[in-house]
Amino acid sequence: MTPGAPADSAPADSAPADTAPVETAPFETAPAATAPDTSPADAPPAVAALDTPERRYRMLRLIRSFEERALGLVKSGVITGGIHPYIGQEAVAVGVCAALGPGDRLASTHRGHGHVLARGLDPARMLAELAGRVGGSNRGRGGSMHAADLRLGILGANGIVGAGAPIAVGAAWADRQAGSDAVTVAFFGDGALNQGVLLESLNLAAMWRLPVLFVCENNGYATTLPAGTAVAGSAVGRAAAFGIPATEVDGMDTEAVRAAAEEAVARARNGGGPAFLECRTYRFEGHHTMERLMKLHYRTPEEVASWRERDPLPRAADAIGAARAAALDAEVDARLAAAEEFALASPHPDPAGAADHLYASGLRPRAGAVA
Ligand SMILES: Cc1ncc(C[n+]2csc(CCOP(=O)(O)OP(=O)(O)O)c2C)c(N)n1
Numbered sequence: 001m002t003p004g005a006p007a008d009s010a011p012a013d014s015a016p017a018d019t020a021p022v023e024t025a026p027f028e029t030a031p032a033a034t035a036p037d038t039s040p041a042d043a044p045p046a047v048a049a050l051d052t053p054e055r056r057y058r059m060l061r062l063i064r065s066f067e068e069r070a071l072g073l074v075k076s077g078v079i080t081g082g083i084h085p086y087i088g089q090e091a092v093a094v095g096v097c098a099a100l101g102p103g104d105r106l107a108s109t110h111r112g113h114g115h116v117l118a119r120g121l122d123p124a125r126m127l128a129e130l131a132g133r134v135g136g137s138n139r140g141r142g143g144s145m146h147a148a149d150l151r152l153g154i155l156g157a158n159g160i161v162g163a164g165a166p167i168a169v170g171a172a173w174a175d176r177q178a179g180s181d182a183v184t185v186a187f188f189g190d191g192a193l194n195q196g197v198l199l200e201s202l203n204l205a206a207m208w209r210l211p212v213l214f215v216c217e218n219n220g221y222a223t224t225l226p227a228g229t230a231v232a233g234s235a236v237g238r239a240a241a242f243g244i245p246a247t248e249v250d251g252m253d254t255e256a257v258r259a260a261a262e263e264a265v266a267r268a269r270n271g272g273g274p275a276f277l278e279c280r281t282y283r284f285e286g287h288h289t290m291e292r293l294m295k296l297h298y299r300t301p302e303e304v305a306s307w308r309e310r311d312p313l314p315r316a317a318d319a320i321g322a323a324r325a326a327a328l329d330a331e332v333d334a335r336l337a338a339a340e341e342f343a344l345a346s347p348h349p350d351p352a353g354a355a356d357h358l359y360a361s362g363l364r365p366r367a368g369a370v371a
């Protein structure tokens with residue numbers, strides 16, 4: 001049954017008066033209040049092919065330019081609520097996703113645009129999602145921090161720090177139970193290193209030898225808190241404590257990330273259990289777009305400039321040559337211009353249907369009840 005579609009049983013308020021149950025529950029199973037929204041493309045989307053340096057460069061550029069466009073749309077008020085830009089960290093998403101196969105999965109974070117694009121989410125659908133439009137990947141109801149597409153194995157971005165890890169562990173356990181050799185990636189930041197749920201996830205994954213790749217994107221800060229003042233011991237030390245093989249990798253180097261991820265994914269797929277990568281990276285922008293309006297001094301311009309010198313894009317462009325990189329830049333620009341046009345032409349959802357699609361079963365609040 002499609003979300004919001006009529007259920008088998010008639011709504012309670014249509015039952016004859018003498019048999020009508022006393023209405024105490026605030027929910028009912030009822031048809032959606034609005035006609036179905038324009039749903040994302042019916043044809044199953046394809047996982048992004050990242051198997052050549054050119055394809056990886058093109059994806060790095062796609063993520064970078066997508067984020068730049070999104071920043072502009074936040075500034076102009078088209079995207080409301082702010083976003084957490086991924087600019088600077090692209091090598092992690094592209095390197096890790098290049099190591100995955102079509103049946104694999106990932107659990108993302110609040111800074112997740114790069115992860116879902118690198119997995120193959122259509123940038124037009126994603127931009128529409130950020131703008132809250134019905135053409136969005138989640139009909140405009142998820143926004144920046146809840147983009148998901150199970151057809152691509154994207155289990156969802158996540159606004160709760162560290163919360164992708166147990167989801168990834170659960171998915172990996174389910175895959176193992178089903179006899180699948182799929183591997184699931186859990187992306188998280190250095191800020192998750194002190195979350196109990198991450199440690200519980202590492203423990204279960206190790207105990208049950210689950211095919212999970214834990215990817216810590218250590219960008220040095222959790223909001224404005226430097227990791228050096230918040231994280232006792234080390235990231236890889238936490239994984240090692242559970243007997244999980246852990247590697248530190250240059251998170252500004254797509255090929256280094258890919259090589260480390262490929263090794264870990266192959267081992268996990270062959271029953272070797274979980275692995276942990278600490279990718280040392282940096283976000284060139286603020287923690288979120290609101291930071292532009294604040295006068296914060298938690299990092300120096302010199303520090304930002306020194307990391308910009310390690311920008312993953314020029315390094316990847318060098319590998320394929322300037323002319324080819326320029327041609328791919330133009331291709332990406334055209335694709336994103338069309339994506340923006342699609343997003344802006346897509347309508348906002350009808351407010352009357354705000355409670356639709358909350359439950360796959362079609363359950364929705366009764367008229368007049370406070371949800
Ligand atoms: C459990 C939880 N605590 C606090 C927050 C508020 N919060 C949102 S993002 C963030 C910092 C996360 O830092 P990190 O994990 O390093 O990721 P980054 O933002 O650097 O990508 C915090 C504390 C939250 N969303 N969830």
Ligand SMILES: [Mg+2]
Nearest residue numbers: 189190221222
């Ligand atoms: Mg961080």
